[in-house]
Amino acid sequence: MTTLSRRNILKIGGAAAALPLLGSKAFAQTEPLKIGFIYVGTINDNGYNYAHNQGRLFVEEHLGDAVETTYVENVPEGPDCERVLRELAQQGNKLIFATSFGFGDSVIKVAPQFPDVKFEHATGYMKADNVGLYNARFYEGRAVCGTIAGHMSKTGKAGYIGSFPIPEVVMGINALALSGRRINPNFTVKPVYISTWNDPAKEADAARAMIDQGIDIIAQHTDGPAALQVAQERGIIGGFGQGADMSAFAPETQLTAIIDHWGPHYLASAQAVIDGTWVAGDTWEGLKEDVVQMGPYNAKVPADVVADAEKVRTGQIDGSFHIFTGPIKDNTGTERVAAGVTMTDAELLSMDWYVEGVEQPA
Amino acid sequence: MDITIAIIVTLVGAATPILIAALGELVVEKSGVLNLGVEGMMLVGAIAGFAGQFYTGNPYFALLCGAFAGAAASLIFGFLTLSLSANQTATGLALTIFGTGFSALAGAPFSAKPVQLMRPLFPAELATHPVWRVLFGYSFPVYFSFFMVVAIWWFLHRTRSGLILRAVGENDLSAHSIGYSVKGVRYAAVMFGGAMAGIGGACFPLLLTPQWAERMTAGRGWIAVALVVFASWKPFRLLAGAYLFGLVMTMELYAKAGGGPLSVIPSELWAALPYLATIIVLVLISIRRDATSNAPACLGKPFLPSN
Numbered sequence: 001m002t003t004l005s006r007r008n009i010l011k012i013g014g015a016a017a018a019l020p021l022l023g024s025k026a027f028a029q030t031e032p033l034k035i036g037f038i039y040v041g042t043i044n045d046n047g048y049n050y051a052h053n054q055g056r057l058f059v060e061e062h063l064g065d066a067v068e069t070t071y072v073e074n075v076p077e078g079p080d081c082e083r084v085l086r087e088l089a090q091q092g093n094k095l096i097f098a099t100s101f102g103f104g105d106s107v108i109k110v111a112p113q114f115p116d117v118k119f120e121h122a123t124g125y126m127k128a129d130n131v132g133l134y135n136a137r138f139y140e141g142r143a144v145c146g147t148i149a150g151h152m153s154k155t156g157k158a159g160y161i162g163s164f165p166i167p168e169v170v171m172g173i174n175a176l177a178l179s180g181r182r183i184n185p186n187f188t189v190k191p192v193y194i195s196t197w198n199d200p201a202k203e204a205d206a207a208r209a210m211i212d213q214g215i216d217i218i219a220q221h222t223d224g225p226a227a228l229q230v231a232q233e234r235g236i237i238g239g240f241g242q243g244a245d246m247s248a249f250a251p252e253t254q255l256t257a258i259i260d261h262w263g264p265h266y267l268a269s270a271q272a273v274i275d276g277t278w279v280a281g282d283t284w285e286g287l288k289e290d291v292v293q294m295g296p297y298n299a300k301v302p303a304d305v306v307a308d309a310e311k312v313r314t315g316q317i318d319g320s321f322h323i324f325t326g327p328i329k330d331n332t333g334t335e336r337v338a339a340g341v342t343m344t345d346a347e348l349l350s351m352d353w354y355v356e357g358v359e360q361p362a
Numbered sequence: 363m364d365i366t367i368a369i370i371v372t373l374v375g376a377a378t379p380i381l382i383a384a385l386g387e388l389v390v391e392k393s394g395v396l397n398l399g400v401e402g403m404m405l406v407g408a409i410a411g412f413a414g415q416f417y418t419g420n421p422y423f424a425l426l427c428g429a430f431a432g433a434a435a436s437l438i439f440g441f442l443t444l445s446l447s448a449n450q451t452a453t454g455l456a457l458t459i460f461g462t463g464f465s466a467l468a469g470a471p472f473s474a475k476p477v478q479l480m481r482p483l484f485p486a487e488l489a490t491h492p493v494w495r496v497l498f499g500y501s502f503p504v505y506f507s508f509f510m511v512v513a514i515w516w517f518l519h520r521t522r523s524g525l526i527l528r529a530v531g532e533n534d535l536s537a538h539s540i541g542y543s544v545k546g547v548r549y550a551a552v553m554f555g556g557a558m559a560g561i562g563g564a565c566f567p568l569l570l571t572p573q574w575a576e577r578m579t580a581g582r583g584w585i586a587v588a589l590v591v592f593a594s595w596k597p598f599r600l601l602a603g604a605y606l607f608g609l610v611m612t613m614e615l616y617a618k619a620g621g622g623p624l625s626v627i628p629s630e631l632w633a634a635l636p637y638l639a640t641i642i643v644l645v646l647i648s649i650r651r652d653a654t655s656n657a658p659a660c661l662g663k664p665f666l667p668s669n
Contacts, residue, residue, distance in 0.1 A: 042466060042576050044473035159619065192618045195633075199580035204571040205372055205612060209619040212368035225476075226571040233479065249476045249573060362618045362629040 033095065033274050035059065036088035037071040038081065040100035041198070047223040047243035048197075049073070051260035052099045052122075058263025059270050067270055077102030082110050089114040095273045097266065098122065101168075107131055118278050120269060122262075123168065125349070127280055134265055137286030138168070139175040139348070140316045141258030142219075143323040144294055145240045146179030147312045148255050149217045150187050151305040152237050153180070158217040159210030160191045161203055161227050165361065167351045169221045175323050176219055177357040179312065190215060191354075191361045200226035211236055225249035238298065245295040256309070257295030264290050284345060288317045324348060329356040367496045369616055374504055377608025379404070379565035379579075381507045384586035384593075384600055385514055386558025391590055392518060393551035394531035394660035398454030399439050401583025402461020403556050404563030407432040409465040411564025412472060412574040421480035425503065425564050432560020433553045435461055440552040444545050447664040462577060472574040480568040503565050508601075510558075515597040527551060531658035534665045544665050559583065592643055594656045610635045 035056075043053040056069050070093060075084050081103050088096050089110070095118045098107045104124040111119050111131045119131045127133055149158050160176065162169045173191050180187035192206050203222050207230040210218065218239040220227045228250035231239045241247065241257025265285060272278040285291040294313060297306050315321025326337030331354045337343055354360065383400050390397050410431030414424035439457045442448040480501040482489035488498035518524040529537045530547045538544050566578050585607060593599035614632035 044466075044470050044576065046474045050473075190619060192615065194615070196580070198575065198577065200571040200573065200575045200578050201376070201566060201580065201582075202611075202615070205376060206615045206619065208368075208372045209612070209615040212365060212372070213616070213620045215619075224575050225573060226575075229476065229572055248474055 032066055032068040033063075033270060034091070034093040035067055035069045035270060036091075036093035036096040037069065038075045038084055038088070038096070038098055038100075038103065039071060039073045040075060040077060040102065041223070042073050043071070045198070045223050046225065046246070048260065049099070049223075051243050052097075052262055055262030055266045059266045062263075062267050063270060063274075066274060075100075075103070077106075079106075081106040085110040085119075086113070089117045094118065095120070095270060095278075097269075098124075118269075118273055118280075127282060129280060132269075132278075132280040133282045134269075135284045136260060136262070136291045137284060138258055138260075138292060139171045139323065140286040140313075141292050141294060142172045142175035143179040143316065144309050144313050145219060145256060145258065146176040146323075147183060147309045148238075148297075148301060148305055149176065149219070150180035150183030151308065152255070152301070153184070153187065153217045154237065155214050155216045156184055156186045156188060157215045158187070158189045158219060159207065159215035160189050161206050161210075161218070161220040161222055162191050162193045162361075163197045163222050164195065165193055165352075167349055170351045170354065171348055172219075172221050173358055174351065174355045177355050178323050178328065181357050183308070187357060189219075189358045191358065193361055194222065196222070198223045200224050203227050204230045207231060208234075228254055238300075241295055247295065247298075252298070252300070254295070255298045255301055259293040259295055261291055261293045286316065287313060288319070330354060331356055331358050331360060364492065365616075365620075367493065369612060370496050371499055372616075373605070373608045373612040374500060375570055376611050377604045378500075378504050378507050378569065379562040380582050380586050380589065380607065381562075381601065381604035382503065382510065382565065383559045383562030383583060384589045384604060385507070385510050385597065386555035386562070387586055388590050388593070388595060388597065388600055389514060389518075389527070389558075390551050390555035391661055392531045392595060392658055393527050393548050394534055394658050394663065394665075395443065395548050395552055396450045396454065396662040397436065397439055397457070397552060397555055398451060398587060399435070399457025399461065400555075400559050400586050401579060401581065402458035402465075403432045403435045403559035404566075404579045404583045404586075405461045405465040405577065406435045407560025407563030408566045408578055409469045409472075409574060410560065412469070412477060412567040414564075415477045415568060416472065416475065419478060421478075421568050422502070424480075424568060425561055428560040428564025429557040430560070432558070432563065433556040435464075436552050436556020436559070439556075440549050443664065444548050444552070447666060450662050450664070458583070466576045469574045469576060475574070477567060477572045479572045501569060503561065503569060506561075511597045511601045518597070528658070531660055534660045534663075535667065538665075538667050544667075548665070559586075562586070588640070591657075592640065594647060595658065596656070606639060607636055610639070 037056050039049040041049040043049055072084050075081050097120050099122045101123045104126050107119050107121045108126050111128050121133055123135045124133050160173050177189040194202050194206050203226040207227040211234050216237045218227050218231050220242055225246040228239045228246055232250040232253040238253045238255040241254050243260050245257045247254045322342045324343040326341045327339040328337035330336050387400055407428035411424045411428035414427030442453045443450045482499055483502050484498040488494050526542055530544050534544045589603045593603045614629055617632050618629040
């Protein structure tokens with residue numbers, strides 16, 4: 001009841017808010033490449049959308065007058081998104097980044113009408129001649145976090161606040177559990193889904209509910225630092241920032257953070273368009289390409305734990321370590337991945353089962 | 363036992379902002395005005411409360427900031443609907459949209475900045491005691507909300523001013539004809555409702571999650587509006603309703619997070635309970651005639667004495 005009315009309000013609000021933000025900057029001397037970005041939320045969320053906007057600034061910083069960027073915030077995932085995409089294309093943007101999964105349908109609809117415009121869609125799955133896909137291997141960061149969690153948890157129980165049980169989130173939970181259990185075979189992860197990306201009070205209450213029931217490490221796949229703040233208030237061992245470095249909110253509790261760093265990808269795509277070499281790609285980059293970064297390790301993480309975490313991080317960079325390498329059992333005890341076999345990207349992107357050590361969500 | 367106390371402590375936190383905002387809306391509706399802008403006023407109060415706490419570190423001042431900001435936002439609504447007789451439903455919805463946008467704009471400089479939570483009112487020996495914290499472990503707004511339940515009931519049913527306010531809500535023309543200022547009473551009620559919504563909103567950064575996040579009230583304002591009807595405009599029922607909703611919202615999370623006895627009731631059922639409870643209460647209300655007739659007769663109607 002409440003969600004519905006709120007959604008409707010937000011849609012109206014978002015549509016109204018989107019218009020005035022469509023501005024463009026002053027002319028440069030040579031014809032610059034115009035690049036458009038659309039975000040599902042606000043650039044001040046200190047998480048996902050903030051990180052995409054940092055990527056936009058990264059491109060500006062590196063290419064200077066050769067590019068001219070525009071962004072639109074709070075674009076609803078629906079028909080309104082098509083309108084914003086069309087407007088950006090008509091304003092002369094030749095490269096447009098749609099940064100949320102839910103923009104996919106609109107991109108696929110609008111792209112054929114502007115064959116000379118290149119579109120790139122984040123975390124999506126529908127490609128076209130002028131629609132490329134890009135994503136980041138956040139699970140690699142989860143494997144580093146899990147290593148720390150396995151070492152440091154005293155109760156051997158971690159809580160994990162998820163938004164929705166989509167493969168992206170399931171993958172992260174599994175990566176945390178697998179890497180934690182490499183250290184402590186009794187390590188378990190308790191996922192709690194709260195059915196929203198951004199409801200800080202609910203995230204905080206979910207963290208309270210889990211801490212009251214014995215977890216001492218918290219991870220989250222929602223957009224804000226609320227859970228980390230509760231962890232700090234309750235004095236549990238720690239948690240992990242998600243999307244951005246959240247140590248300002250929980251200086252004693254953020255053990256490390258997974259930082260989205262889209263800049264290098266955006267820069268490469270912009271350069272390819274300028275050089276005329278752009279083709280619709282399908283990239284899934286991670287620690288190696290610097291698209292996923294780890295935040296600073298907290299001073300309370302012991303040196304040997306940092307060394308172990310670094311081993312996992314560098315192993316994923318040089319390709320010697322992949323967290324989804326068998327043998328992997330699911331949480332009913334059935335073997336899903338045979339010893340020595342590494343899961344394919346397609347298998348990862350459709351993951352709908354939990355590994356051993358993950359409690360089945362209630 | 364421990365877990366029961368832990369659940370109660372979390373539940374009180376979840377229920378308090380909704381209760382405070384709903385108490386304000388109850389008084390507004392009793393005066394015959396329907397203000398659907400509670401969510402927007404809460405957000406304005408939340409950012410004002412956050413800013414107050416951020417700059418002064420004094421949570422009481424922060425609550426005052428929230429109250430003033432909420433009241434100021436409600437004045438826009440009051441001017442449009444009372445002085446210009448605009449449609450109350452549309453204006454209230456517009457106020458929510460305005461509050462959402464304004465708070466986002468005003469809050470932009472405060473992203474990535476935490477504040478201090480409000481400390482419990484009682485000394486630490488009581489407030490952190492494993493058992494007694496269930497009574498003494500809360501900060502000021504929680505006790506304020508209980509006080510206001512009694513105070514509003516007493517005001518509405520035991521004072522002359524409360525009688526006038528109810529008269530304005532039941533029959534504005536009659537109240538007008540015997541010389542009461544309908545607009546004056548309604549302006550006062552609307553501003554009181556705005557101040558309470560603002561305090562409820564300020565509870566988010568001060569009690570629940572010490573940060574500013576856009577749209578951080580996440581629909582709780584709409585629950586507050588619904589609760590007033592749910593409670594058939596009675597303060598003590600409103601208290602029960604707010605805690606029932608708080609219990610259900612909290613238990614959903616504890617059931618998902620826990621094993622043991624809590625998981626006997628599946629979390630899906632907890633998640634569905636507010637809606638089931640709403641349906642059951644609405645059915646009960648429609649069976650008992652006296653409860654439906656409790657709605658103020660002039661609710662939502664513009665006051666046009668010349669017609």
